[in-house]
Amino acid sequence: MRTFNTFIPNNRTLMGPGPSDVSPQVLNALARPTLGHLDPQFIELMDETKALLQYVFKTENQLTMPISAPGSAGMEACIVNLVEPGEKVIVCQNGVFGGRMKENVERAGAEAIVVTAQWGEPNSLESIEAALHAHPDAKFVGFVHAETSTGVRNDAQAICALAKQHDCMTIVDAVTSLAGIELRVDDWQIDAIYSGSQKCLSCVPGLSPVSFSDKALHKIQHRKTPVQSWFLDLNLIVGYWGQGGKRAYHHTAPVNSLYALHESLRLVHEEGLENSWHRHAAMHELLKTGLTELGLELLVAPESRLPQLNTVVIPDGVDDALVRNRLLNEFNLEIGAGLGALAGKVWRIGLMGHAATTKNIDFCLSSLRTVLR
């Protein structure tokens, strides 16, 4: 009979596109005894988690909570709740995740008007404006704030302002941006936003924080058609995550993962959100300087670079997989491969959350130096 042993993972340093390194405090929180999902003590944790999510999203949106599944499900939750069959959504695509948004829009029975940009560049306001003019009946603009596949920051504030001028609601992918760069849900008038637990929050993967404006909530509550997903139907989920003392069972919440999310948010709150933004920026400068010294170049122009996700051009003649494998096997260091159109062309070095430290940068640079020698 086959035997199975307890799984003991290596202690990697995670500097890829996520998951990022999880702090021991968060892992400790994760392992605390499980409570029932309707336990009054757990409800208190839910309330605090909502308050902390409002803090990191910079919003007072009542409908702010984590979806009980990874970021991809957060994306799907935003789209299937807000968008109805036949509606038009302008989708900005400049990497893998804009493409995923288009897929989700179409599977919701809606029409995606795709505005593209080169991989490695942001979506231009001009192209989005042209699409808005060409499609005055569009109801939404969706875009990725921080494109994890390319390392590009889209100008969320400007895109949202433009969308508002055309009376469109906005759907924003903040999976990699939340807590890593400036993001202001209320000030920028974002209507629906989703993120992931495993990026700049440095929590374990598996949860997707979301937030919806009152206008978005009103649309969700007055749909003509039911939400196609039962599991993601916010009209049902609010009975569990909504306000008030009484919580109705919808699905069994991932209790222990929520302990971890609460702790990771608490740590961001303790550091201060703006301090976290500044730390990511400062660590990026340090990494960039070191990479330059190694003769390595970043793919993205300075004004659109994400500090937390650095796409490094693989020099001619260097074996992509060999370098990543040596880093993993000799140094227990994970950096990311290129994705989609950038496969084989870039490495993705993440500086996210708990992993964005001088110690990790020194380690990453010296390991790279050895392997590239």
Add this chain to the structure above:
Amino acid sequence: MRTFNTFIPNNRTLMGPGPSDVSPQVLNALARPTLGHLDPQFIELMDETKALLQYVFKTENQLTMPISAPGSAGMEACIVNLVEPGEKVIVCQNGVFGGRMKENVERAGAEAIVVTAQWGEPNSLESIEAALHAHPDAKFVGFVHAETSTGVRNDAQAICALAKQHDCMTIVDAVTSLAGIELRVDDWQIDAIYSGSQKCLSCVPGLSPVSFSDKALHKIQHRKTPVQSWFLDLNLIVGYWGQGGKRAYHHTAPVNSLYALHESLRLVHEEGLENSWHRHAAMHELLKTGLTELGLELLVAPESRLPQLNTVVIPDGVDDALVRNRLLNEFNLEIGAGLGALAGKVWRIGLMGHAATTKNIDFCLSSLRTVLR
């Protein structure tokens, strides 16, 4: 400024409808350092997890894996992948979860033919056969093996045999049955089955093991319409969870929760699946004897009782909420309230996985004795 403290949950004994008590070994596994979701070491864990799931499901189905979300998402995954718009599904409903299955079928654009039974009773084969005769174009029969809302076991083997006679595929809810009572996916010719991590596997909540027969997989791969959910589309997920060395990114797997699932499955394997079934049955007998001594009655007739979920009739004049609150606050003991039509009429005492021990039963009975005195 508001302060937030690390969350320290009470150490409850969980004897409700799930989550069940999680063993320290599983909590330890959960808290191990996070690996990347494409790390070769993590891929090994995925392969072992698949093998262990095949073991507990008693199947050789290649498409056997955990969905990265709770049992409700596993239900939705089965339905939105298998069932196409306009198709007919016979749904057996004798509690909350059959009703949820009907909801999912309808949201997938299909037609649910509902066969009902009284809450507390199993679905009769006669009523299912009548529906099969009345709807010869039905393509699926869906039912709940272990109805968590009522404590009733449906005769999965007989229902599947009947469905096969009528050339229907079967969709089985095994959220509460897996590892708690006899369940044989291959022998019983089940086509699609989903479970939950937090019941008789005694893992943390948040994952949904699923398995699909080759016939079901063939249907999924030859759909006329795309699966409406991107996140749950098995045609995409198999690129990550499928066979072979190369794994393509679909979504970021909930890495740490999968450590825990692996460990909980390993513990079932170590005990032996049949031994686990027998332990649940023996613990149920012990609990039943003790409840009888306290003058309490079970709702469900002996031949349909679930050992792992005991619905206890609340005696006249006893304050439901007061009893449960006292158990929680004075004894740190969680038992479940009634759900839906049984709210206020029953308590639900779970004996699931790691929680199904003589120690817990003694504790539960003596606590109940004190509170009911």
